[in-house]
Amino acid sequence: MSLFSNTATLLGKELRTEFRSRELLTTTAVFILIVLVLFSFAVTPGTEEARQFAPGLLWLAILFASSLMFQSCYLREQTNDTLSSLRLAVSDPFSIFLAKLIANTLFLLLTEIIMLPFFALFYNIPLWSKLPVLLLVLLVGSLGISIAGTAISAISAQARMRELLLPLLLLPLLTPVLVVSSLVTGNLLEREPIIQWKGIAFVAVFDLVFLTALWLFGEYLLEE
Amino acid sequence: MTPPRVPPTGLRFENIDKRYGGLFALRRVSFAIAPGECVVLAGRNGSGKTTLLRVAAQIVKPTAGKLTFPGASVDSSTNGRPGYVAHTTMVYDELTAEENLLLFAKLQNVESPAARAEELLREVGLIERRDSLVRTFSRGMRQRIAIARALIHRPSVLLFDEPATGLDPLGISWLAKTLGEVNRAGCTVVMSLHGESEISALATRAVQLDAGSIVADTQSGASLHSILTFGSA
Numbered sequence: 123m124s125l126f127s128n129t130a131t132l133l134g135k136e137l138r139t140e141f142r143s144r145e146l147l148t149t150t151a152v153f154i155l156i157v158l159v160l161f162s163f164a165v166t167p168g169t170e171e172a173r174q175f176a177p178g179l180l181w182l183a184i185l186f187a188s189s190l191m192f193q194s195c196y197l198r199e200q201t202n203d204t205l206s207s208l209r210l211a212v213s214d215p216f217s218i219f220l221a222k223l224i225a226n227t228l229f230l231l232l233t234e235i236i237m238l239p240f241f242a243l244f245y246n247i248p249l250w251s252k253l254p255v256l257l258l259v260l261l262v263g264s265l266g267i268s269i270a271g272t273a274i275s276a277i278s279a280q281a282r283m284r285e286l287l288l289p290l291l292l293l294p295l296l297t298p299v300l301v302v303s304s305l306v307t308g309n310l311l312e313r314e315p316i317i318q319w320k321g322i323a324f325v326a327v328f329d330l331v332f333l334t335a336l337w338l339f340g341e342y343l344l345e346e
Numbered sequence: 347m348t349p350p351r352v353p354p355t356g357l358r359f360e361n362i363d364k365r366y367g368g369l370f371a372l373r374r375v376s377f378a379i380a381p382g383e384c385v386v387l388a389g390r391n392g393s394g395k396t397t398l399l400r401v402a403a404q405i406v407k408p409t410a411g412k413l414t415f416p417g418a419s420v421d422s423s424t425n426g427r428p429g430y431v432a433h434t435t436m437v438y439d440e441l442t443a444e445e446n447l448l449l450f451a452k453l454q455n456v457e458s459p460a461a462r463a464e465e466l467l468r469e470v471g472l473i474e475r476r477d478s479l480v481r482t483f484s485r486g487m488r489q490r491i492a493i494a495r496a497l498i499h500r501p502s503v504l505l506f507d508e509p510a511t512g513l514d515p516l517g518i519s520w521l522a523k524t525l526g527e528v529n530r531a532g533c534t535v536v537m538s539l540h541g542e543s544e545i546s547a548l549a550t551r552a553v554q555l556d557a558g559s560i561v562a563d564t565q566s567g568a569s570l571h572s573i574l575t576f577g578s579a
Contacts, residue, residue, distance in 0.1 A: 124455065131452045139440040206405045207436035207495065210427055211453040345407060 125214045132208070132221030139198075140229065146191050150233045154187040158237065158244055168246035176245040177307035181300050183237075185267065188230055189289045192271040195222060196279035205344065215341045219272055223336075226268040227261075234260050252310050255317055259310065262325045263303040269332045270295050276343040299325055354381035354532050355417045355502040357402055362411035364397050364558075371397040372408070373558040379536060381417050381502075384529045384548050387538040388573050389555035395538035396433075398555065399505045402536065403430035415503065428503035429496030433511060435488045436495060439481035443472050443491050446480060447498055454499040466494040470524075486517040493524065504528060506537035510545055518544055542574045 140146055161179040165172040199205035208218055238256075242249045249256060271292055278288040306321035357379040364372040372394045379385050387395045400406040401413060404427060430436075437446040444463055451459035467473045470490040475483070480491060489509070496504060506525070510518050522544040529535045529548060539546050546552075552573040554562035562568040 127455075128453055131449060135438070135441070135449055138445070139438060142440050201434075202439065203432055203434040203436050204438055206400075206403075206430075206432070207450065208453070209405060210403060210430060211450050211499075 124212075125217050125220070128212045128214065128217035129220045129224070132212075132217060133224055136221055136225035137228075140225070146194060146229055147232065150187045150191045150229065151236050153190055154183050154233055154237050155240055157183040157186055158241055162244040165245070167244060172245045173247060173311060173313075174308070176241070176247055177311055178304040180241055180307060181263070181304045184230070184234060184264070185293065185296060185300055187233060188226075188264075188267045188271055189292055191226060191229060192275040192292070193285065193288055195226065195272060195275040197284075200279065209344060215344050216337050218344065219276070219336055219340045223265075223268045223272040226272055227265050230264040230268060231260065234264065247311055249311075252315055255310055255315075256307065259303060259306050259322060259325075262322055262329060263299055266299040266325055266329045266332065267296055269329055269336060270299075273332070273336050273340065273343060276340075299328055355415045355534055356381045356383070357503060357534065357536065358412075358414045358416055359398075359401075360412040360414070362398075362401060362413065363409045364394075364401060364406065365409045370558050372401070375411070375555075375558070375560060377553060377560060377563065378416070379534060379551075381534055382529070382532060384525075384535040384550045385537075386546055386549040386552040386570075386574065387536065387555060388540075388552055388576065389538075390576065393555040394558040395555055396507050397558075399430070399432075399507050399536065399538060402503075403428055403505050405430070417502075427499070427501065428505050429499070429501035430505045430507075431489075431492050431496045431509055432507045435480070435492040437480055437488075437491055440479065442477050442479055443467060443483075443494075444476040446491060447494055450495050451498050456499055462498060466497060470494045471520075485512040486514065486520075489513060489517065489521070493521075497528070501533070503534045503536070506535070508538050508540065510539070510543060521545060522548060539574065542571070546570075546574055 158179070161183065165175050196205065199208070209215060212218060238249060241247070274288055274291045274295065278284045278291065281287045302321045302324050306318045309316040309318050359375050359377055362372050362375040363370065375398060387398060389395050397406060401408050404413070441449065444467065447463035447466060448459050451462050456462050464473070467476050470493060472487060472490055472494070475487065480488065483491065489512070509521055509525070513521060525535060525545060526548050537545070549570060551564050552570045553560055554568070554573045554576070562573050564570050564573065
């Protein structure tokens, strides 16, 4: 029970500090919009080409924005060595990861929800009728990105070239999520949408495997 | 200061080594601290004082050797863990003084966290700034909130890493008084210090480290004064 109560307490702290400073949400939302605008110059909105490339560009934008978000995930804890005080206080270090990855997923989803109308506008792709399934795809995909990102940012925060290390480790690791999520989103955005449940299940299994690995080995990532 | 709820606890370091790559931060450190003692760790910069305190706080795992807490039943719960005050405050700048204490009280399953936080804010003289963000605090106020955080779960062992750093004479007097009260209330206190001060006057024992090893101990006949001044007087 202490795992869940500690996670809830830490999640409250993560949300409170973020909504007070709004550092992550503002920078990520602005970044993702800039990337979408820049990508939109490469394709003609409303064409078959846009429909074909837009899902991949959408997930690339999410991936780039998330790597920006994860940079500060553990760096914030280094300012006053608060990670040490958390490790002293919690009985299960997994609660630190769990709270951070839930917070990161929520921040990422919030950014995506802000971004979706702009995506529909820039690429002239109607989303309304596909929204429930699209949100499900975004949820499982964002969860996968957050689980891997939270783990990698714990490693990179202790390294010297941390700004370089995080994307170098994260982007190859998330290639399966990127490829499958793009395919599922692409099929969903077709004129006659196809819901690829197998693809969604694949990403969900990826989430589960990485979450289990983090639960088993996460403690070592926090050691000095 | 409110006394600890757990029984008086000592510390025993047995052949502790801590290595970072090829560099030994601690080398076969063995000594015991009796419950209720107030011990000063002295030594030049880089002698291993901070590493030893971080090992004692269980933030750093030793490469070899064993750390035990005689008199305490240390299990996986946090109640038996020492309170630790480091160079940094170890609290969140973006939270208020009260929010910080409530956070750490809840994480450590402290009974009536709100009442305990209020009690400590009163004891460290920050009750009127309870709703202020920590980032607006002066160095002395930050040190007070850091001490309150370390005391929140009523630990039986308190570890302080150069607690007087950045404090003005009034702050040092307050700290010496607070440490004295905590020690008299039954807490074992271990602190790293540079030179003699009001705070070092509380010490019942001093241990000197050099290059990660113990080189002098008042229990082995060395004088407190010579250890605190590295034998320069």
